[in-house]
Amino acid sequence: MKNKPGNTLFRTLIVCMLILIGLSACSSQAAPTQPILAQSTLAQPIPTQPTPAQATPSSACDYCESGKAYADQGEFDRAIAEYDRGIQLNPNVAGTYNCRGVAYLRKGELDRAIVDFNQAIQLDPNLAEAYASRGSAYSQKGELERAITDCDKAILLNPKLAEAYNNRGNAYQQKGEFVRAIAEFDQAIQLDPRLAEVYNNRGMAYADKGELERAIADFDQAIRLDPNDAKAYTNRGNTYYDLGDLDRALSDFDEAIKLDSKLAEAYNGRGLVYSAKGEPDRAITDYDQAIQLNPKLAEAYSNRGGAYADLSDFERAIADYDQAIQLEPNVAMVYSNRGSAYYDMGELERAIADLDQAIQLDPNEAKTYSNRGFVYLRKDELDRAIADFDKAIQLDPNNVEAHLGRGIVYGTNGDLDRAITEFDQAIQLDPNLSEAYMTRGGIYLSMSDFDHAITDFNQAIQLDPNQAEIYLFRGAAYARSGDNEKATTDFKRFLELSNDPKLRQVAEDQLKALGVEE
DSSP states (O other): OOOOOOHHHHHHHHHHHHHHTTOOOOOOOOOOOOOOOOOOOOOOOOOOOOOOSSOOOHHHHHHHHHHHHHHHTTOHHHHHHHHHHHHHHOTTOHHHHHHHHHHHHHHTOHHHHHHHHHHHHHHOTTOHHHHHHHHHHHHHTTOHHHHHHHHHHHHHHOTTOHHHHHHHHHHHHHTTOHHHHHHHHHHHHHHOTTOHHHHHHHHHHHHHHTOHHHHHHHHHHHHHHOTTOHHHHHHHHHHHHHHTOHHHHHHHHHHHHHHOTTOHHHHHHHHHHHHHTTOHHHHHHHHHHHHHHOTTOHHHHHHHHHHHHHTTOHHHHHHHHHHHHHHOTTOHHHHHHHHHHHHHTTOHHHHHHHHHHHHHHOTTOHHHHHHHHHHHHHTTOHHHHHHHHHHHHHHOTTOHHHHHHHHHHHHHTTOHHHHHHHHHHHHHHOTTOHHHHHHHHHHHHHTTOHHHHHHHHHHHHHHOTTOHHHHHHHHHHHHHTTOHHHHHHHHHHHHHHOOOHHHHHHHHHHHHHTTOOO
């Protein structure tokens, strides 16, 4: 989804334009652009029927079947209790340990699950299902090579075991090897095309690979096969969000929450939609719920931090980014966003440190270079700023913020023609970006080309009629072109819209210069 530049950029534009056109004001704080953090939930292993290593009493089998019925209903504690009874009656049935391990695995008790899978394998070294299930447990623990080794063994024992390919695909996906992951999911589907979970997992691999339409098709199939799978709705909602289809995304998250009111990822996803729709308060309510349900969901803290930044509550934003980093210290975008928050608070060195860390973690993210460029611009380190904007454009020629930033540097250096070229490019990339028209208008104003300046300011106001600063600049253009009546109207309109005391002082000084007393 295409994002408009955030308020951090806008406030930097305001400060630089005031300098360019000869007005004065101190810089103000502003909010950063929100990230979109991807959600990746590993599939649970597919439970298997007990496979006795030797003859089993019928009563033990009964407990096994009863446990499986409870597990299918999601009642894992009751399932485990049934398996316990079956094991107590006959401790030599490998399949019962495997099934209890699967129940522990679906509860998230990975170590206890592995203990059971180990016991199942000890009792029956040829039980492919136990290797496949243990591989899933290792995958969820992040022990990916051990996971792949177990799935390899399962496939060697039973080449037609679909869940082994599925679980190996999950491990490859976690390693970022999406092509190999998709090949594994393809094989699992070929073996058993009725497994909704595998379509869900392949959809996530396609989404991670950037093939969003193919991801949607897989999530659709997963939902057709299992209309009650809240995770499939959540994953499809995330993909619609990435496609910019906020209404469909919201519908999917609502359905996921209806199906599973304890699914933290669904609240997190819906919060992102509310943030994108400009409803940060509703977003924060959803993030709060996600965090209450899963206090270790780093994305929810990061996204709530972005919502607080939208509300200019930067201290809370930084506290949330801190928590997200504590939970997952290697996510570049969180450092980038915390750097933006520090920028808004005027802590420029801390902003640079965070943006440096973000670039170290992900040297190919154009927006991080763009954000650091604006920090250097505010520090008046123009050579460093232009280097970052150049790098951002090299990585992403369609990065609107970088073109605007580079235009500001050119304008500040007096290279006005090159500045206008950059703003032209920004407008070509996003014709609905009011900031680009406003900034280009500021360059024309500094060149005393009042007609072009006013035309650009008019377009900016048409796109964003409640952005106070544009009236301030158009008022200056009217004043300098000798149209004092329109200038007065614009300066008064700015005072109606703006609460910024420094910029209000600029407008009041301009009115006094026109002989108008407020």
